[in-house]
Amino acid sequence: MLSSIFVLNKCKEIVSMGSRNLALSWEIPGLYSFPLRCSSDLSTYCLFRFFGGYKLDEVNKDYIQYKQSIDLLQQKYSSLYIEICYKIIIYLISERKNKTDNRYFICDNKEQEKQYFEYLQENQNEWLLFIAYFSKNLLNYLFKNYEQAYFDSIEAQKYINSCKVHLPASQYLFYATLTLIANYKNSKFEDIKLVESINDNLTTLKLWASHCPENFQHKYDLVEAEKTRILGQHWQAEEFYEKAIQGAKKYEFLHEEALAYERASEFYLALGREEIGQFYLRNAHHCYTRWGAKAKVQQLEEEYPQYFVGVTNQGKSKGLSTTISTTGNDGTILDLNTVLKASQAISGEIKQENLLQNLMKIVIENAGAQTGFLLLNRQGKWVIEAQGTVDSNQVTVLQSIPIESVNPDNSTPILPTTIINYVARTKENIVLNDAAQEGQFTNDPYIITTQSKSILCTPLLNQGQLRGIVYLENDLTTDAFTSERVELLNILSSQAAISIENARLYEQLEDYSHTLEIKVDERTQELQEKNTTLGATLQKLKATQDQIIAQEKLASLGALTAGVAHEIKNPLNFVNNFAELAVELTEELLEEIETQKDRLDSDTIEYIEEILQDLGQNVEKINHHGKRADNIVKGMLMHSRATSGERTLTDINSLLAEYVNLAFHGMRAKDSGFSIAIETDYDDSLEKINIVPQDISRVFLNVANNACYAAYEKKKAVGQEFIPTMQVSTKNLGNQLEIRIRDNGNGIPPEVLDKIFNPFFTTKPTGQGTGLGLSISHDIIVQGHQGQLQVETEEGNYTEFIITLPQEV
Template sequence: MLEKLVETLLRTAVEHAGGERGLLIVPRGGDLSIQAEATTSGSTVRVRLCETPVSAAALPASVVRYAARTRESVILDDASARNPFSDDEYIGHRRARSVLCLPLVKQGTLVAMLYLENNLAPSVFTPARIAVLQLLASEAAMSLDNSRLYRELQEREAKIRRLVEANIIGVVITDFDGPIIEANDAFLDMVGYSRDDLMAGRLQWTALTPPEWHAATQRGMAQIRATGRCDSYEKEFSRKDGTRVPALVGGAAFEETRTHAVAFVVDLSERRRAEEALQRAHAELAHITRVTTLGELAASIAHEVKQPLAAIIAEADAGRNWLAMPNPRLDVVSEALDAIAKDGQRAADVIQRIRQLATKTEPRKDRVDVNEVIRDVVSLLRAELRRHDVVLTLELEAELPMVLGDRIQLQQVILNLAINAIDAMAPTVDRPRELVIRSGRLGCDHVTIAVQDSGVGIEPDDLDRLFNAFFSTKPGGMGMGLSISRSIVEAHGGRLSATPNAPHGACFYISLPAATPALERDWPK
């Protein structure tokens, strides 16, 4: 359609104006391009469509660029006579006589330019002919612009059609409140419905959305109604078989009424599976690290269990001796039995804590008392602290808010930091070996834990890579403890950091969000 319009325009202009040669020039990406050329041979006008950059070899470039810049017509009755464009290379070389360059302008925008020349005679383009050309130019500008818009619309529709039919992502057309109007095969396969289901009106945008995702979907719809588009967001769709598919959704309105929209849907199933596999691998690595840590503490834990067992044996012997006397002291025997029960419970508690750390379980979401977690870790460290001559100070703030998370994982983090602190103080001989574990509040919505030692400290160059996997300052260390610890803390919505401690040692800080109903609701499934 555009090609026919261009040919008709150029042929008519050349025939009515008396030109020997005519060009239609159009703007192209900040420059000018020749779109068609008309030449005469006797009474015959031949039109050739082309796409050639404007150059001095094809036309008087200074004339054309002046007309394009000023939106003014340029008429040279005799280009061979002295004029403002006499120095133009083309005019001198071709010995042009009559020259006309007429801008085609619509609403102040340059749509095209009509260039005509006649090298046989001067003053060919008379005022009467120019008046006809200007009238023609006005109509041509509108026709060319409309044709351009129509072509761009066709190209845009073709691109959209290719996108929809490529089935790379799901594409849905919906009116929000009613059934889905159209959808490509990618989306239908995603939700497990057929095209017959679609044509029968059995697919509704809201009905495909599980109840807990209604709020996110309604926010997206409201944003489209208000602004014409919505930011991409994650949600799930209910499949026909009752299963669910995770997806990333974005959308835009079709028209000003904003009652219909197109939505683009990306299936996140593969990403979800990859994330779950990564979580399983992380949990397995965390479990291996816990077991390795318990192995390092084996001697200290054995001593911690041996003490109450030795006390049980001693109390049992004493009770038996009292019972063997002619007048048994039953009150003393009862005290011995109480001591046996207490020491037995103490040993059982140690074993239970070891068992919890050694057992591989799924991460849990519970309300956890940080101070209790710290005390559980300390009970496993007592013998290790004595063995390394470390003085422990607990500074635990009372009545802290609960945090939301996995008790065993948090124990693992604190245990790892405490063992690292003990190891860092092993070379220290010129000052007391002091380990301080604090808990407190940070603002009104976070709980903090600090593990501080008086050891060798942290080199400034090591701070940036301290939490990198496989980086370790300990001889023979795997370099996984701090990396896993940070991952655990961040999975709880918190932050783990480290700073040098003045004048000696280092301090590791854990910040965890306090448990709130909103946090429990948004906790990752």
């Protein structure tokens, strides 16, 4: 069964196809037995025709025919439905008697309309209430009663659910959204709520347009154009207006094409682009006339009488055609497509070179000129910045040739300066149909020499300011520049002036941006250099700070050890001295007993000798441990004086070789059986570096001693087949030098590796090390010389100490 119920946001067919299906439903046998259904279909069919943009006189005939049929059915609901819709048509096709009040189109006055709506509400007929309020919303919007249209749309919204998936609902969304935008600046309404509603409706329209672009794309584009207009986004608005016009035209929605033209004309007129605005307005007038909306045509002529002089009484409505060319056959008609494309091509360029090329080509092509020149004012003088000819696509730009220049081939002026100066002074057009024979410029040297025929010189004005001059010439014929072409050029000149000014500002902005970029780069370079300097200074400050901290630490430790030396060393001296004295006394006592043993019995002598022997052993242990304590105190004193020397230029290879050799002989002195193989690899490219030689030598001696000790201890454990080896090398790393001392001993266990640089930590047996050697070495290298002291080890195989020192401190 065919029905008027269409879910349009899912429909892929255009409105006109739906209307034909509805008309057929009236003729299907059997459907007539459902009078309410059939009459509803007829009313909806007429609405389809109306919203499909059909000529209003045709829709009117349909309404008259089907209204009579519906009246025969005696269905009150259907009669009211088609009557409301019919009154929209009657209102549009009739000349308005009351030119100021459109609020009561359903009834003759306010009281009658009030009773009408009360009747609908009493009968709870939400569909008819929606149709009635929507009809009022539509007409009040079309005739610019925007505030009343807003209130009507609010009332219609209350009953939208009655036809949410039917044709009127989708049309309501379109006109209600336009109504919201029209009231955006109305202080009675809250802008925030309006914007929210507009955005929500746009989202819905966009969704519908994606499913059925034939019906909804141009509607979406027009609403988007109006939105961007109120937001001041002019370029976007121009694009959306053009899309809306072309979309409505393509799918023959004549009434919405007219509406799009009308809103676009208001947009351009508000921007001061009067020529383009006038042409859009005349095309809207033309479309409304073709549609048959006499009331709307009348309203436009009353609102803009200055633009429709001579149009109202012509007897036929020519208006503006988008397909008639400017051949001069009809002086009131121009090719709007040409105007739009040319205007868009000009406005679409922002770079001056491209703009001048496009502008010159468009002007020559559309004005019917052979040659053309574009003149700009540079530092108070008019110069040629673009020149071209009709038979060449090449346009010469940005050569800044003064207009007073002479052609070097024949010594004639290149332009009539009297005409150009006149236009520059008066800001008026100059059109000469036969320049050599008539007009006030016949004595110009250029015209005398060239015997010029048709000349057109026009100013490019923007807000009253002269931005440039276009000079055109045609020497093939007289009267080349018709009034239509002059009018077309006037329209384009307004856009050209704006674009030239925009290009000039853009060029200035680019120059400023480039200058600013150079300054930023220079400043950035300066800051980077300063940052580098500050970074180096900071590193020096940190190194100095570390040295100060180390010195303070050592000073504190020195103070401590000085106290220890004062408090402990003196008693130790007494202990050691008296222990040695006690040994001597014990030996003397034994000697005395030997001389007196004849006087003592043998048991007494044996007992005394045992006591003296034990006493001697105890005294020897006291003396031994006293000396060990004395060595610990001496080590602490050495730690506190680690960086007390002055820096001097030192040959690191020689210093290293000397103290490695000293470590070897020191070990040999303690144990005559000690032996170790020493492998060296010194880098001869190393230069002398600034160090404290006493401190660095102490580091070399400590590390070499540890290497000798570790390798020799492994030999004791493994046996004679093991060969203790120490590898010593130096290497030039550029800004740094590297010293490596490696032994093939047992390595360092992982669990103690992190502790080896702690003071008083040692892995040697008790009495063989103080645990201060590596701690002192670490402070000397890291804090005293800003270097690094690292260790690589493998338990059971080797240990290698890596010392890194800066070449320049």
